[in-house]
Amino acid sequence: MNESDLTLAEEFAALDAGEPTLAVRGPELDAEAPVLDADLDAPDPETPDLETPDPETPAPETPTDELAFDVADLPGGALAALEAVLMVVDEPIPAVQLASVLALPIPTVDRLLAELDAEYRGADGGRPRGFELRRAGAGWRIYSAPPYAAVVGRFVLDGQTARLTQAALETLAVIAYRQPVTRGQVSAVRGVNVDGVVRTLTSRGLVAEIGVEPSSGAVLYGTTGYFLERMGLGSLDEMPPLAPYLPDFDAFEGVDDASGVNT
Numbered sequence: 001m002n003e004s005d006l007t008l009a010e011e012f013a014a015l016d017a018g019e020p021t022l023a024v025r026g027p028e029l030d031a032e033a034p035v036l037d038a039d040l041d042a043p044d045p046e047t048p049d050l051e052t053p054d055p056e057t058p059a060p061e062t063p064t065d066e067l068a069f070d071v072a073d074l075p076g077g078a079l080a081a082l083e084a085v086l087m088v089v090d091e092p093i094p095a096v097q098l099a100s101v102l103a104l105p106i107p108t109v110d111r112l113l114a115e116l117d118a119e120y121r122g123a124d125g126g127r128p129r130g131f132e133l134r135r136a137g138a139g140w141r142i143y144s145a146p147p148y149a150a151v152v153g154r155f156v157l158d159g160q161t162a163r164l165t166q167a168a169l170e171t172l173a174v175i176a177y178r179q180p181v182t183r184g185q186v187s188a189v190r191g192v193n194v195d196g197v198v199r200t201l202t203s204r205g206l207v208a209e210i211g212v213e214p215s216s217g218a219v220l221y222g223t224t225g226y227f228l229e230r231m232g233l234g235s236l237d238e239m240p241p242l243a244p245y246l247p248d249f250d251a252f253e254g255v256d257d258a259s260g261v262n263t
Helices: 003-016 037-041 077-088 095-102 106-121 146-160 166-178 183-190 195-203 225-231 255-259
Strands: 021-025 030-034 131-136 139-144 207-212 219-223
Touching: 077 095, 077 106, 077 139, 095 106, 095 139, 106 131, 139 146, 166 183, 166 195, 166 219, 183 195, 183 219, 195 207
Parallel strands: none
Antiparallel strands: 021 030, 131 139, 207 219
């Protein structure tokens, strides 16, 4: 009996004894490895153990963005909170957005809007206000009441027709004819500090920041479309030929660097 016959005999003997074996053979290897029950029951490592979801188990709730407080607990309650938001909006705001901001149902917001509207009109015997809550497009906004249009118009026109000081007119002329220009360059032309005057012209909407001087980092100013509208001009080319009488800004090169401040 050769060696291979001996091995087969041993395997048959092991099977008769009730001990399963696994023969492992190779070109130069003839060995036996025992087969364990644990190996037979072990899951395939390449197959993930997936749990079948229970259809009766409810899905986890998605957290919602809620206010850290209840608007009803604020002074004046939800009605005052709604009024506060309406006072700061710069365009009509939809009821849906108001409901989201206040964390209130849309029907509740609609009811509160109706209450404010009636209160401002003096519908419940109260004093009529100088403003009203008005629906504009798809949103709501507070406007001045129509009966006071003449008073409001007079106030607005007085603000627009207020005369500029001589210093403001001179500064505006330098900016208009030499734009883009820095405050330091304007100060060099006029011989005085023009920071306050430029702020006034900016608040009036006549000049605006239009860039930055690359060499010094100073802010450059120029006139606006409102300036042309107030002057009755279609473009800057229609301005009177005053520029030849102004000094060349090449003479003031480095004035912003010398000041050490971005103007």
